[in-house]
Amino acid sequence: MSIKGKGYIVGIYEHPTRKADDKSLAQLHAESAKGALEDAGLTRADVDGYFCAGDAPGLGPLSMVDYLGLKLRHMDSTDSGGSSYIIHVGHAAEAIAAGKCSVALITLAGRPRSEGQATGTAQRTAGGNAPDVQFENPYGPATANMYAMCAMRHMHQYGTTCEQLAWIKVAASHHAQHNPHAMLRDVVTVEDVVNSPMIADPLHRLDCCVISDGGGAIIVASPEVTRGLKRPKVKILGAGEAPKHQMAGHVDLTYSGAVWSGPAAFAEAGVKPADIKYASIYDSFTITVLMQIEDLGFCEKGQGGKFVSDGNLISGTGKLPFNTDGGGLCNNHPANRGGLTKVVEAVRQLRGEAHPAVQVRNCDLALAHGTGGSLGTRHGAATVIMERE
Amino acid sequence: MPSEERKIQAPQPNPETKAFWDAAAAGRLMIGKCTACGQVHYYPRAICPYCYSDKTELQQASGTGTIYTYSVMRRAPVPYAIAYVTLQEGVAMMTNIVDCDLDKIRIGQAVRLVFKPSENGQPVPMFTPV
Numbered sequence: 121m122s123i124k125g126k127g128y129i130v131g132i133y134e135h136p137t138r139k140a141d142d143k144s145l146a147q148l149h150a151e152s153a154k155g156a157l158e159d160a161g162l163t164r165a166d167v168d169g170y171f172c173a174g175d176a177p178g179l180g181p182l183s184m185v186d187y188l189g190l191k192l193r194h195m196d197s198t199d200s201g202g203s204s205y206i207i208h209v210g211h212a213a214e215a216i217a218a219g220k221c222s223v224a225l226i227t228l229a230g231r232p233r234s235e236g237q238a239t240g241t242a243q244r245t246a247g248g249n250a251p252d253v254q255f256e257n258p259y260g261p262a263t264a265n266m267y268a269m270c271a272m273r274h275m276h277q278y279g280t281t282c283e284q285l286a287w288i289k290v291a292a293s294h295h296a297q298h299n300p301h302a303m304l305r306d307v308v309t310v311e312d313v314v315n316s317p318m319i320a321d322p323l324h325r326l327d328c329c330v331i332s333d334g335g336g337a338i339i340v341a342s343p344e345v346t347r348g349l350k351r352p353k354v355k356i357l358g359a360g361e362a363p364k365h366q367m368a369g370h371v372d373l374t375y376s377g378a379v380w381s382g383p384a385a386f387a388e389a390g391v392k393p394a395d396i397k398y399a400s401i402y403d404s405f406t407i408t409v410l411m412q413i414e415d416l417g418f419c420e421k422g423q424g425g426k427f428v429s430d431g432n433l434i435s436g437t438g439k440l441p442f443n444t445d446g447g448g449l450c451n452n453h454p455a456n457r458g459g460l461t462k463v464v465e466a467v468r469q470l471r472g473e474a475h476p477a478v479q480v481r482n483c484d485l486a487l488a489h490g491t492g493g494s495l496g497t498r499h500g501a502a503t504v505i506m507e508r509e
Numbered sequence: 510m511p512s513e514e515r516k517i518q519a520p521q522p523n524p525e526t527k528a529f530w531d532a533a534a535a536g537r538l539m540i541g542k543c544t545a546c547g548q549v550h551y552y553p554r555a556i557c558p559y560c561y562s563d564k565t566e567l568q569q570a571s572g573t574g575t576i577y578t579y580s581v582m583r584r585a586p587v588p589y590a591i592a593y594v595t596l597q598e599g600v601a602m603m604t605n606i607v608d609c610d611l612d613k614i615r616i617g618q619a620v621r622l623v624f625k626p627s628e629n630g631q632p633v634p635m636f637t638p639v
Binding site: 240241243249251252253254255256257258259260261262264265266268269270271272273276317318319320321322323366368369370371373497 | 515517518519520521522523525526530540541548549550551552554558559577578579580581582583584585589591592593595599600601602603604605616617627633635
């Protein structure tokens with residue numbers, strides 16, 4: 121069974137807050153749900169499927185289903201970290217195709233900034249019974265140094281440079297200047313990035329995404345429901361998901377799970393990387409973007425450094441306009457999970473509702489891709505390809 | 510050496526991993542070995558991740574290897590080097606590179622096993638350049 125054409129993204133919402141010390145976590149989820157339903161022209165009573173991940177408070181989806189007053193036929197709390205919501209879009213289309221629901225609500229929210237989390241540099245704390253913890257925590261794995269080890273190996277193996285990585289941040293900042301909600305709106309240069317303080321070699325402060333509060337929601341609906349709605353129609357063409365891990369000690373940090381999730385999504389959609397007009401690419405760090413671009417097939421393996429240089433990711437001038445909202449590097453990273461906002465900006469592009477300064481012309485085919493968990497240990501990759509109908 | 514002043518979080522052994530940490534306390538680094546399929550793995554497991562046999566045992570590693578990748582965490586009270594070291598036996602493990610100039614660590618560098626005490630005294634396997 122293919123999901124091609126079985127589900128449409130009919131509602132999106134990105135919470136405007138970047139610091140929510142006056143709101144609760146459940147409230148942020150609910151405000152996002154309300155925003156996406158209003159965008160779609162649907163109501164609470166239309167929702168019969170709900171999707172959330174580990175950022176939702178309570179046991180799986182149960183507390184939020186209660187808080188939101190939902191009556192459901194289907195629920196799914198698949199958690200692969202920040203890429204969860206991209207997986208949820210694919211799962212929602214699967215559930216719709218199987219007749220398990222007709223209107224799926226996906227929500228995300230978090231308050232790491234209000235809670236004062238040192239997301240990237242704090243050492244991981246002891247975590248229950250996960251079998252890897254005792255073999256890793258003594259060594260001080262944070263988030264930044266895990267991704268930094270991928271960057272270090274990529275540089276060693278392929279000659280990638282700090283300046284090439286910096287171009288990714290430069291492109292994101294060119295887009296963020298047009299987003300009034302973005303945390304960082306100043307355009308930066310390659311020099312600004314490589315001269316910013318070193319966090320974990322070889323990643324500088326400006327190679328890292330922001331820490332922000334916020335949230336968002338997506339509504340996926342059946343073709344039948346979609347026909348009755350007024351918004352531009354965004355059809356889901358294909359999706360792929362894939363975990364990657366340490367392979368029992370055969371560690372290879374030069375590639376991500378996108379080498380599997382990408383081809384699966386492209387095959388289902390029946391399109392090629394060269395057909396994609398706009399790409400939302402998870403940008404927890406600059407290296408995350410570079411590796412995923414290679415692994416998705418936008419350039420040859422090892423050539424990502426050259427590919428992202430000289431503004432090639434900047435809308436209007438580059439070959440692969442990416443993250444036109446400013447992405448995690450400049451706009452926001454709600455709940456330390458950037459997958460949902462990746463889908464949201466891709467839908468804006470397909471609807472022609474991105475900021476005019478960054479709107480890709482004739483944007484009829486877009487991709488959203490994410491990496492959740494940690495690129496340096498174990499992560500979940502997720503790809504979704506969407507088309508304007 | 511600054512890397513020795515960092516507080517090392519103590520591992521919390523469980524019934525499956527107690528023998529690994531007991532060996533570490535005696536100065537030995539162990540890897541997983543499956544006597545059914547012959548493959549070695551890390552971290553050690555009761556069920557072989559290759560063939561799902563339960564005929565697994567601990568095998569002492571030689572304690573030499575090379576640095577596969579590393580990163581020096583600068584945003585920490587005491588900077589430290591985290592790394593993956595590929596052991597002579599072929600498996601790679603997360604570790605720290607210690608007792609050295611952190612600015613001179615390089616990928617491909619040969620390293621040898623040392624043990625450093627964690628917060629509760631349990632020795633933890635780390636590596637230092639040869």
